[in-house]
Amino acid sequence: MALIGRALLILGLLVSIYGVGASLYGARTGRREWVASGRRAVYALAGLMAIAFAILEWAFLNNKFSFNIVASGSSTTTPTIYKAAAVWATQQGSLLLWVLLLSLWSSLILFLSRRKVREIAPYATAVLLGFSTFFTALMILAANPFRTSASPPAEGAGLDPLLRHATMMIHPPMLYSGYTMLTIPFAFAVGALITGRTGAEWIQVTRRFALAAWLCLGVGIMLGARWSYTELGWGGYWAWDPVENAALMPWLLATAFLHSIMIQEKRGMLKRWNLSLILGTGTMAIVGTFLVRSGILSSIHAFVSDPALNISFVALIGTMLIGSVGLMIWRRDGLRSEARLDSLLSREAVFLLQNLVLVALALVIFWVTFFPLISEAITGTQVSVGPPAFRPFVVPLALILVLLSGIGPIIAWRRVTLRNLRHSLAFPFAAGISALVVLLVVLGPSHGLALAMFSIGSFVIAAVGQEFWRGTRARHAMSGERAPVALLALVRRNRRRYGGYVVHVGVAVALIGVAASTSFQHSHYATLSPGQSSKIDGYTVRYVKPTVEATSAKLSLGAVLSVSKGSHHVTTLDTRHELYPSQDPSLGPIGRFFNGSDESRVGLQSGFTRDIWTVVNPSLQPLQGLISQGDQLFTRLEAQAMPKVAKLPPAQQQAALAPLWQFRDRAIAELVSRYASHPWPVTFLLIVSPLVMWLWIGALIVAGGALIALWPVPYLARLRARSTEYTGGPASMPAREPAGVA
Template structure:
């Protein structure tokens, strides 16, 4: 089926190029049939790419090692779930996933708008198919997932052990969904600029896609953070890695966009700003994809150096120059229809929040690319780590949290001082109570930024709580519904508003978790023998006994740890380090089993107030002489066996493999029977769980805001206002 797969890629490319031509011809000549044909080209592309992806998935599930990509990223011992998701662990498969997702989202928006935005849609179709052509070309000619070999190996290399983690398997599709969904408002913004249809219509039809992009990108980022925390063995969830930053930048820009478009919808303001924001978000999404693939910046998440850098640089150049040129060209049409009524209004808060978000994006961009900038200017690549981000990002994050609490308390257009006092009294009091309580707790006052985040976070949660309560009270005054029903009805009827408020509360919870865990973490790097102990933040952690396991998939060395506090048992934790066999035979018959990829299983006790996080780094030096000896003995025995007649050689080699497996089992057993000292990283962090809980709250709020209002309810609301206005007109 590889031939069919390759043919589908070429067919997809052809359909994309045709669709661009048909859409543009239809738009320029006013030929609706050609425009419709261009739109159908997108549907066809989605069908073709779906088939291509199914063929690739089937190859992974069947362990068809004639596909190079399957041989390189899967094996017969890889669990079925990871076989199914291994497709996007490769450069080739992930590019195909990109085109496939893009074709699906493009089909959805073009189907939904088939009778709307008729002037804009053909240009948007051309832009979307332009992306599909670019990524389709990469897939077809530079990173073909359907490339095959005439002599397939009997076993594949297996999936990178670091990727054998449930959240990592969903992380790429989430990020790619976010990136590809951002292409939708980007394409429609281009169409709106070309056709000068710059009112709120294009925003209304793509707003939900921008929100979905924000949601998927956010979930992807958080899944990546969770993977980093539980899999990478360094104890953190965010390392300011270039690839992490590459996903965060479009998310921040998109956050600014989904707030500022409300001002354009309501007031006809900020047209230049909104167009610029979405064009920047789309460009940053492609930049993120580029960073993962080019290898230009060192990252643990990147696919490594590849030949895809130049095409991406060209695409980014076209996107940046094209966007800037379009904005300049249409600047007269992008003038605002009205002006800000008051600086004490929600519009003003949104504007300020936008500036903060764009400021954060700029800082992250600058520091992430500083190594490249320094190399270009001085010839020396100067790497800057997480400390370079903090002086800028921490104060900006504090302002952002403050604004996310202020926004829900202020009305649109204008407010009076009396109303401000009434709205702010409770949240400000809650923040001040938090301040007093925290000042009484020892140690918190030494960390002013964390203290500020706790107080501001409390302010935000109180302001959202107050708004929900006031909304419920207002609803009950009208309907006399019981509180739970009034609460549900309030949210159901005002999904955008209250979904957004819930997101703000989730953000506050998340950032409180970040501030606490990064400011009050206790971390100890210790070397322990069985029976020895270490004390971390009052927890006595004892190395109880070593454990080891040798399977066909990997060899693990680990430890059972006992955690106690104040003489009371808290938890038993198990941490292991797994060694996967390398495929390189030059590393030795035995040695290759200890020199492949490695992964850590963290011993974790997650709690609402504290996480106890442990990881072992076993030192294999004591068994290295035995490994070397084994390599020599087996090499000699293998050479001798190879000199025998074929039938005898086969039998002898089978026996030798069995002996080798027994020797590896004995080496693992040695760790248990004659244990030696091992290095442990022991961390106690407060409120890490709040990060994941905050993320869940954000996702719930995002889903509420995204969920469409039933057509009937929308019509009912519209009719009520229309009737009222008609009466006034009469």
């Protein structure tokens, strides 16, 4: 099967190269049959990569340790559901998943646009197949997932315990879907520049893919944050890690793009800006992929550094940058706007300012993330930076961004009078000021930036609520429908517009959760023995008892904590520290069970107003003497048993060693049981964070709004919208809102 997999990769590379040539030849000569052949090459590539990926999944699910990546990333004791996900936990498997997703999304866009943008599509096909050529060649030459070993081990190393989490089943595929879908508008933008067709056609074809990429990246980012919060044992959900930032930067740029294309569709403005944005966004998607694979910046998420991969990615990113700049310079005369900004008091002005803030955020994050490399290149010394380096810049920009997201929906296109602006802003402004006054009375003036976020978030929610109320009231007056029916009909008829409004509410809610949980969090370490207590933020946390579990797959040292407030019992928390055996024999026959990989199981009680979070960190020092004695004993026993076992037939050797392994397992279980029978003080990290749940609720609202905006408009509604466009309408009240997150 490995041979078939390698053959499929080579065939995929040849198909990609052929497709690039066929598409370019068809575009240059005008021969549609060659263009169609290039498009079918993408379909063929998707089929080949799907079969190759299925073979790799089969190898993981069936413990085929002759495959090198199966031996290094899975084991017989790994649960089946995590064996399936272990494919993309490896460098080689994740590259194969990247090409598979790229080919699937490329096939979908080329099928849907096969009768549209016929001049642009062949060049876009060539660009997409160029990406697949790069990644397929990378697998064949430097990171082949189908490499095998002639002498496979009897047991694999197993999946990293930190990745044995439900969110890891979908977090990487969502990020890769976002990255690969961002290459689609990038490719069509390149095609538009090459052909000189820089109007809104390419935007209309790729808009849904840009929004879907934005949604997938956002979901992937939030799943990663949830994993960090519940798995890593440090109590936070965002550490400004380079790989986290690598996903956030293209998401911010894609957000700017989705807003600015509405201005081009509505007014014919910002052609140069939109093309620059999507070319930069596509390049940042490759930079994000590079950061995960390169290891050039320290990250818990990154793979081990590989010089061959690093050089290849730098060459690709350089080619994309040089090519993008060259195309923009070449077509600069054809990128002039068809209209100019009529007034600073207009929706397009707000969107433009919002774009500038989003790009500024991305640039700040890029600069601080790469500052260690920049400092090393200039001074020869790599300067480390942490979360405090981001906050002075990110927090003020985030406040401005949220404020603009509330102003945008309530201000008209082209121009708005001061009277109408005052009328539109009155209720949201009153809501924001009221929230600020109440919070100042209750919480006091400390944490001013957090209070500002609460106030601005209230402004945004009120502004969007006002828009929904006005639209529902107008429809009710026209149709006589009941309010709930009128609201549903309003959203169904204007899905992109009102879906975007829902997204704005979700972002405001999520950032309120972030502001509260970071500014008003209480945390401290407490070293406790069973029966002892510690106080935090008015809660009493009592260490009830230690817990122990020992299996062949892992050892677990945990604790049960009782949380109360006054005389009222609030919750019981169960937290564990789990140890997974290492395959390194140098650690000792007993010591390797205590010195392999480990993970923390968080004790968490979530609520709408606050989370109570804890993790246990037991010291193994009291067991070290017994572990050393066990290593010495079992080393002697193995030395005595092995010469006799070696004389037996291979089929009988495992049975002959079984009593020794059973004795070893009983000894380990006895060792671990001392944690409960002779408990010693252990250290807990205790945290009380307010409103964390609203971060996750806000993320769900954002996803819901994006799905509303993505949902296809019924055919008859599209016809009505088009007829309204052709008959015209008042400039300040457009008949149809363009797609995007507005």
